[in-house]
Structures are given as C-alpha cells and as structure tokens.
Amino acid sequence: MADSAETRKLVYLVTGGCGFLGEHVVRMLLQREPRLYELRVFDLHLGPWLEELKTGPVQVTAIQGDVTQAHEVAAAVAGAHVVIHTAGLVDVFGRASPETIYEVNVQGTKNVIEACVQTGTRFLVYTSSMEVVGPNIKGHPFYRGNEDTPYEAIHRHPYPCSKAQAERLVLEANGRKVHGGLSLVTCALRPTGIYGEGHQIMRDFYHQGLRLGGRLFRAIPASVEHSRVYVGNVAWMHVLVAQELEQRAALMGGQVYFCYDESPYKSYEDFNMEFLGPCGLRLVDTRLLVPYWLLMLLATLNALLQWLLRPLLLYAPLLNPYTLAVANTTFTVSTNKAQRHFGYKPLFSWEDSRTRTIRWVQAVEGSAP
C-alpha cells in the first residue's frame, strides 16, 4: 500500500481516544486507514501508550481536553475531516451524578456537533449504545431484533437516557450546513455489551473470582441471552463507517447501526466464562439458593447504602436494581444492516476474539485489582 505524502491527507479526531473502545479505534485507524495524515486523540485522561504511536508515519496529536468545554472541543475539531465521538461517561453503577452524566454525554455531544458546524467538519460518527433501545424499564425482552424492530424504548436511568438524547442530536444534525456551505453527514453506531482487551468489568469479575477462591456464583438464569461484541470489531465498524460516509452519504447519513459480530448469544455470566473459565475460574450454579427476589432485595439494599454513605464515601458495587434488570433481561441483536450499507464483515472471528480476550485476562492475572 502506498505510503507517500500525497496519499496521506486526512485528519481524524477521536474523542475519548484513550478509553477502552477509543484506544482500539485509534490503533485500528493507524492500521487500516492508509490516507491518514494526522490522528488527533482527545481525552480527559491521556494514556502513556500514546507515546509509542508517535514514531510512525502518521502524526499522532494527543490533546488533553474536556468535551464539556465547547472551546476545547472546537479547537480540537478545527481542520479535521472526520470526527469519531466515543467519549462518554459510562456509568450504570451510580459513581457519577445524573447531572455529570448528562453534562458529558449530552452537552459534550452538542459541543462536538456545534464544533463540526462552526469549523466545517463534514463527517461525524457517534458511538451510541444498545441501551438507547433497551432493555426498557418494563423488562421486555428484545429477541434477535434489528434496527427496525418495534420496541418500547422507555428509560429512567441517566445513562441510557443521556445516550438516547445524544444519539437523537447526532441524527438530527445530519444534513445541517457546516462552515463553507457543505452538509454535515452523521451516523450512530450502537454496540451491545463490548468485551475484549481492556474491558474493566471483565477485570473486576476476574479479580472477584480470585478473591472467592476461583469461583463465581451464578445469579442470572442461563436462559437470559445477551448479545456481546468484540472490541476489535466495534473499532473496525467505526473505521469503515468513517471511510464510507463520504461516498455513501445519501444512504448512511442519519442512520443507526447495531454493532455485531459472530460472538455467541449467551447469558452475561456464561459469556464471561468463555474467557474466565480458561483462566481458572468456575461458575457455581446457585439458582436454587439465590432466588430473584433475594437478588432484588440485595440490589435495593446496595442502592440504599450508596445513598446513605454518599456523604462519606463512594459505595458503587456492580449489583444495583438497574444492573440487575439489564442482566436479567434478554437483549439480542440479529441484523445485517451494516453489511448491506457499507460492506461490514467482522474483522475478527469469534475464535480470534475469544483467544485475544483470554490472553489479555491471563496477562491481567496477578495485576492489582
């Protein structure tokens, strides 16, 4: 592939480029976008690994910044051809206040859109979430659904509400005139639960299992299925969308796409065991011992404790009424929209994704929780 200065002329900006998904997007762009001239990585917290990327043919510019600050966003966006907006506050555990979640996820996204409009950037790819759809507050299952499946998307929790609002803003911005008179082309990608190298919740479950003597206790029936998607494939989808948006603007502009691959449908816990099992953990079946009402009681107690302790310390366990409801509701996606619209095929097979994730968990072994 040609690597001359003439072929390298595009400037990309990745917000949240040092997060779990963002790092994979950054690395994928460097590997798979030969037209890249400059890659701007914008994040509240910059990772030290960025340094090693600065020696390659692409100019990697690390920008420490906050998406809630419009002027910082505008300065980062100015001159970029494409913005991939993955920055977000992913909090379903009550670590941050609802106000902060809205500020980052909604106001941050508004700032990104306005910066594109003001500076003349035409292509915006937004990382949305399956949670924009569901599971809803009624716990209705979403079974093998696609982007057009009717579903009552009603939420109360700040995270899904903020993602839904931000997604709507991004889609409504499609077609707006940007500085220079051309139109903005936007689209949104909705990953289901992402897994892979760098997945913090997987790390937490692994360390919890080690603390419990190599065991994890099943809490959710194995019949409750979830779709999961490998981080490398989610990153690949972002890169492909960014590459195809210009040529296929009429088809892809204003569209949403679920992120999917060949990962099997399983319960959240059984799926995690695909990686934690080979690393020495086992899942102990306690369905008969821990009925759902007891789990709900524990989850509610956790929420109460969180509220009571808030003035003194942050108590934010994995189990709360919201996470229990999500874990206990089937949400599976079956679609080929991304393949039809922009030729997406997963870059990593299920076997590859599994092997890579297991290797990463094994490397996490022994590291501090």
Ligand SMILES: NC(=O)c1ccc[n+]([C@@H]2O[C@H](COP(=O)([O-])OP(=O)(O)OC[C@H]3O[C@@H](n4cnc5c(N)ncnc54)[C@H](O)[C@@H]3O)[C@@H](O)[C@H]2O)c1
């Ligand atoms: N992890 C999942 O399973 C999942 C599933 C669906 C969608 N998503 C979405 O994918 C995106 C990335 O999620 P992730 O799992 O990589 O989370 P993450 O927390 O690892 O990454 C988010 C990044 O955004 C940065 N960030 C947060 N607030 C910021 C701010 N004010 N200004 C600038 N940067 C800020 C963080 O520092 C972090 O590096 C999010 O938008 C999330 O909603 C994640």
Ligand SMILES: CC(C)CCC[C@@H](C)[C@H]1CC[C@H]2[C@@H]3[C@H](O)C=C4C[C@@H](O)CC[C@]4(C)[C@H]3CC[C@]12C
């Ligand atoms: C009942 C407990 C023992 C198990 C708790 C598991 C719980 C922490 C897990 C289950 C499902 C997970 C969510 C799901 O994979 C999808 C998403 C969408 C994404 O946008 C953000 C992360 C999130 C909400 C996962 C968070 C962790 C959940 C709730």
